[in-house]
Amino acid sequence: MEQNNESNLAQVRHVVLVLSGKGGVGKSTITTELALALRHAGKKVGILDVDLCGPSIPRMLSMGRPDVHQCDSGWVPVYTDAQKSLALMSIGFLLEDPDEAVVWRGPKKTAMIGQFVSDVAWGELDVLLVDTPPGTSDEHLAVLENLKKHRVDGAILVTTPQAVSTGDVRREITFCKKTGVRILGIVENMSGFVCPHCSECSNIFSKGGGEELAKMTGSVFLGSVPLDPLLSTSIEDGKDFIQSFPDSATFSAISSISQTLLDSLQTA
Amino acid sequence: MADVPDNAPEHCPGTQSEQAGKTSSCQGCPNQKICASGATKAPDPAIAEIGEKLSIVKHKILVLSGKGGVGKSTFSAHLAHALASDGTKEVALLDVDICGPSIPRIMGLEGEQVHQSGSGWSPVYVEDNLAVMSIGFLLGSLDDAVIWRGPKKNGMIKQFLRDVDWGELDYLIVDTPPGTSDEHLSIVQYLSSTHVDGAVILTTPQEVSLQDVRKEIRFCQKVKLPIIGVVENMSGFVCPKCKNTSQIFPPTSGGAEQMCADLNLPLLGKVPLDPRIARSCDEGKSFLNEVPDSPAAEVYQRIVQSIQDYCSNHVTEEQSTT
Numbered sequence A: 001m002e003q004n005n006e007s008n009l010a011q012v013r014h015v016v017l018v019l020s021g022k023g024g025v026g027k028s029t030i031t032t033e034l035a036l037a038l039r040h041a042g043k044k045v046g047i048l049d050v051d052l053c054g055p056s057i058p059r060m061l062s063m064g065r066p067d068v069h070q071c072d073s074g075w076v077p078v079y080t081d082a083q084k085s086l087a088l089m090s091i092g093f094l095l096e097d098p099d100e101a102v103v104w105r106g107p108k109k110t111a112m113i114g115q116f117v118s119d120v121a122w123g124e125l126d127v128l129l130v131d132t133p134p135g136t137s138d139e140h141l142a143v144l145e146n147l148k149k150h151r152v153d154g155a156i157l158v159t160t161p162q163a164v165s166t167g168d169v170r171r172e173i174t175f176c177k178k179t180g181v182r183i184l185g186i187v188e189n190m191s192g193f194v195c196p197h198c199s200e201c202s203n204i205f206s207k208g209g210g211e212e213l214a215k216m217t218g219s220v221f222l223g224s225v226p227l228d229p230l231l232s233t234s235i236e237d238g239k240d241f242i243q244s245f246p247d248s249a250t251f252s253a254i255s256s257i258s259q260t261l262l263d264s265l266q267t268a
Numbered sequence B: 001m002a003d004v005p006d007n008a009p010e011h012c013p014g015t016q017s018e019q020a021g022k023t024s025s026c027q028g029c030p031n032q033k034i035c036a037s038g039a040t041k042a043p044d045p046a047i048a049e050i051g052e053k054l055s056i057v058k059h060k061i062l063v064l065s066g067k068g069g070v071g072k073s074t075f076s077a078h079l080a081h082a083l084a085s086d087g088t089k090e091v092a093l094l095d096v097d098i099c100g101p102s103i104p105r106i107m108g109l110e111g112e113q114v115h116q117s118g119s120g121w122s123p124v125y126v127e128d129n130l131a132v133m134s135i136g137f138l139l140g141s142l143d144d145a146v147i148w149r150g151p152k153k154n155g156m157i158k159q160f161l162r163d164v165d166w167g168e169l170d171y172l173i174v175d176t177p178p179g180t181s182d183e184h185l186s187i188v189q190y191l192s193s194t195h196v197d198g199a200v201i202l203t204t205p206q207e208v209s210l211q212d213v214r215k216e217i218r219f220c221q222k223v224k225l226p227i228i229g230v231v232e233n234m235s236g237f238v239c240p241k242c243k244n245t246s247q248i249f250p251p252t253s254g255g256a257e258q259m260c261a262d263l264n265l266p267l268l269g270k271v272p273l274d275p276r277i278a279r280s281c282d283e284g285k286s287f288l289n290e291v292p293d294s295p296a297a298e299v300y301q302r303i304v305q306s307i308q309d310y311c312s313n314h315v316t317e318e319q320s321t322t
């Protein structure tokens, strides 16, 4: 197993976790969009989805539930495109019945994730993004323990603007400090909704909380992504938002975040 | 004995788990002998104690969702406020989200601490008839992270149920974290010797959320937890300027309505997106008091009424069958 781990991640240049103490802030959405944006920038990208109870990435990338195969060095990820520039491995692929609730206690999750994380044959990747479930518990500790044997460049923290959310993310920052994970930056998601009928901007979940949190904690602010029905629709349908709406403000926000991320990975 | 004794190593599987005393972490643990003997796996006596303690709570309602951020805590808080607006009713709100407790802020109680009383921990009171308990009241600062593995979280939930001085209650509402995990199993298990009215399931309209919520419904069925009904939250946003509705989280697969029809569950109501809800939560105020005549507040009130009806009907049913 140790050996697998070594060789499986040996050609992965950067490993980035996507975290949030808060649920439903868009971790999986941001992971998906960043992966697509990085691919547009010509990078080879992988996504590791370790959300056992609610794996969302397969649907967001329109991958359904493919059969996954094993090779000598472990699970072979599935590719979204013929050029194999975007690889995905979801823990959901390994579950027997995708509609069945996974009702597992922590130690069982830890064991499953431990094995899974070390056991994917990624091949060569520029960036591996890891989508995590909400919280700071068994899954997160298991992922870190196993990835750290190789390398973890750091974490992107996703929050929505309102205090109920930034409060949880504040605690997540403490989690990162305690576990020695570098914070690559904070993304404010769902910030501001522009009415498609009259262009009035409503701050449904308030505004600016992510940037404030970044200032307060001395973290990099990566940018804010507006609340955009075109994005949620595109995510629902598993479409490539970046290809469909290259002129939107949402797209430019996402691509600027991915650029900042790349820069900080390369200089670190 | 607690699920994870203080002297146990980090990866302790919990003294009541199948693997107690047998995992690699158990090697060298001072409790290995007793754990391996099976003595610690006997049904937790706390379950009976909790049953006893909560026998004076008339109604117990769990608020659940497989998906994160759909509004469980917001709904739990407003259900508590609405029920407590009847001054003759005693209401309590218990937050079992150990890693992401939102209830202290939403109830305007951030920075409060629990007190030790003769008969246990005393909860924090918003009003005379509205008590709240959360791990947030046990943390030293707003930056404190609770980085606990499952077994330790379970121990905390047990303490909340057994050691908090709840007193006589009409309603106990339990806000849960997202997913189906230790917290959910524990709360159901610890409440197994007492009557639980049922669960209210929260979802948002889009399929990304519903696919997780369907799993949560299966979980309820598996553990025989009745479902009171489903609330669809964040359904549609009416622009304050032009009054047009936008489906920000589009019901691409028919929303909660279709899911409820498919699974034969009651849809309790659809709460629209309203910036004033998020603001009220941030400020720790009740949206129902802040903007009582808004469409969202009216939907909330109707949902609360259905839940009250459900609870009182079920009490009479049970009494007539026993």
Ligand SMILES: Nc1ncnc2c1ncn2[C@@H]1O[C@H](COP(=O)(O)OP(=O)(O)OP(=O)(O)O)[C@@H](O)[C@H]1O
Pocket: A020, A022, A023, A024, A025, A026, A027, A028, A029, A030, A051, A054, A056, A132, A133, A134, A189, A190, A191, A225, A226, A227, A228, A229, A231, A232, A233, A235, A236, B066, B067, B068, B069, B178, B206, B208, B209, B248, B249
């Ligand atoms: N900027 C946005 N604009 C519109 N909709 C969004 C945006 N970001 C996320 N969403 C939608 O919000 C919902 C929640 O997002 P997502 O599932 O990515 O959150 P999450 O943090 O991964 O949730 P969980 O904690 O359950 O894993 C999804 O339906 C998604 O499509």
Ligand SMILES: Nc1ncnc2c1ncn2[C@@H]1O[C@H](COP(=O)(O)OP(=O)(O)OP(=O)(O)O)[C@@H](O)[C@H]1O
Pocket: A021, A022, A023, A024, A134, A162, A164, A165, A204, A205, B065, B067, B068, B069, B070, B071, B072, B073, B074, B075, B097, B100, B102, B176, B177, B178, B233, B234, B235, B271, B272, B273, B274, B275, B276, B277, B278, B279, B281, B282
């Ligand atoms: N109908 C609504 N309109 C506007 N904002 C809302 C609405 N419902 C909830 N919110 C806001 O959305 C955010 C998420 O809600 P909440 O924290 O209650 O979700 P949750 O399901 O408890 O999340 P978690 O899974 O992290 O526990 C909060 O800031 C809340 O104030």
Ligand code: SF4
Pocket: B004, B005, B008, B009, B011, B012, B013, B014, B015, B019, B020, B021, B022, B023, B025, B026, B029, B030, B031, B032, B033, B035, B036
């Ligand atoms: S022997 Fe194992 S199960 Fe028992 S306390 Fe020690 S680590 Fe936990």
Ligand SMILES: [Mg+2]
Pocket: A027, A028, A029, A051, A054, A056, A131, A132, A133
């Ligand atoms: Mg997710």
Ligand SMILES: [Mg+2]
Pocket: B072, B073, B074, B097, B102, B175, B176, B177
């Ligand atoms: Mg919550």
Ligand SMILES: [Zn+2]
Pocket: A195, A196, A197, A198, A199, A200, B239, B240, B241, B242, B243, B244
């Ligand atoms: Zn408008």
